[in-house]
Amino acid sequence: NAGVTQTPKFQVLKTGQSMTLQCAQDMNHEYMSWYRQDPGMGLRLIHYSVGAGITDQGEVPNGYNVSRSTTEDFPLRLLSAAPSQTSVYFCASSYGSGSNQPQHFGDGTRLSIL
Amino acid sequence: AQKITQTQPGMFVQEKEAVTLDCTYDTSDPSYGLFWYKQPSSGEMIFLIYQGSYDQQNATEGRYSLNFQKARKSANLVISASQLGDSAMYFCAMRRGGYQKVTFGTGTKLQVIP
Numbered sequence: 001n002a003g004v005t006q007t008p009k010f011q012v013l014k015t016g017q018s019m020t021l022q023c024a025q026d027m028n029h030e031y032m033s034w035y036r037q038d039p040g041m042g043l044r045l046i047h048y049s050v051g052a053g054i055t056d057q058g059e060v061p062n063g064y065n066v067s068r069s070t071t072e073d074f075p076l077r078l079l080s081a082a083p084s085q086t087s088v089y090f091c092a093s094s095y096g097s098g099s100n101q102p103q104h105f106g107d108g109t110r111l112s113i114l
Numbered sequence: 115a116q117k118i119t120q121t122q123p124g125m126f127v128q129e130k131e132a133v134t135l136d137c138t139y140d141t142s143d144p145s146y147g148l149f150w151y152k153q154p155s156s157g158e159m160i161f162l163i164y165q166g167s168y169d170q171q172n173a174t175e176g177r178y179s180l181n182f183q184k185a186r187k188s189a190n191l192v193i194s195a196s197q198l199g200d201s202a203m204y205f206c207a208m209r210r211g212g213y214q215k216v217t218f219g220t221g222t223k224l225q226v227i228p
Contacts, residue, residue: 033216040123042205042220050214057214088161096199099211100166105159 002026006091006106013113021076021109023091031094032074036060036087037108049074050097059086060068065086081113118206120219121207122123127196128227131162134181135191148189150180152205153221164206165189173187193224202224 007022018026025032033048035058045058049068063085065077074093077087092103117140129135139148148164165173165180173180181190193200206219 007193031214035218040220042118043207043218044121045215045217048214056214088157092159092187097209097214099165099209101147101209102149102161102164103216104161105151107158 004052004091004093004104004106006089006109007106008109011112013078013111015081015113017081017082019065019078019081021078021089021091021111022076023090023106025070025074025093025104026093027093027095027104029093029095029104030067030069030071031097031103033092033103034066034074034076035090035092036085037090038087039097046089062067078111083113085111086113087108087111116143116208116210116213116215116217117148118177118208118217118219119189120160120206122126122222123220124223124225125198129198130195132192132194133196134222135192135193135204135206137189137219139187139189139206139208141187141208141210141211143213147211148180148182148211149187149206150178150191151205151211153205154199155202157189159205165171177212196226197228198228200224 007032034046047066049055092105095102148165152160
């Protein structure tokens with residue numbers, strides 16, 4: 001089983017460019033989320049979704065857009081890349097949003113903004 | 115607001131010794147779950163262990179156990195008989211019942227010395 005698949009694994013962008021980070025899961029999970037990981041700051045929630053057609057903001061949503069048209073896919077869009085968005089991005093999913101649900105993570109996307 | 119605190123940025127442990135990684139949390143909700151994840155140098159996030167707020171016994175998974183002290187709001191990870199492969203970042207996370215956002219601590223970098 002593939003689990004959570006993120007593409008690309010690495011990306012370099014110029015300031016002002018836009019791009020979409022892809023995330024797909026094959027576990028029929030309702031809950032999906034995007035995090036960014038920066039040194040010394042742990043993982044910070046960008047956006048999340050509790051099901052197809054439903055998304056909401058996390059703690060650091062500015063500069064990012066998401067949509068969830070299917071259960072499987074949850075792409076993250078950078079509208080106009082800024083150097084402050086240089087980070088490692090993780091997509092995660094869980095069966096539901098209950099307090100006992102562990103998340104399954106993709107391998108991450110390392111993004112550099114020049 | 116919920117918060118996770120990991121006060122040990124880095125730790126060393128001798129191979130075959132036990133080690134405790136600290137995690138304290140702050141929430142007023144009675145229903146919540148606590149999770150530990152491992153991030154090796156290769157970058158992926160691996161779910162290790164879960165403890166529910168209503169669980170009467172400490173969770174165990176192989177060499178991992180969770181020292182859950184509810185009154186002190188702590189959920190420390192204990193790794194017994196450390197192995198070189200345990201060298202990694204370890205993150206504590208909390209998920210509240212009925213609340214979709216997951217909060218992570220800043221992590222502890224564990225290095226196992228031969």
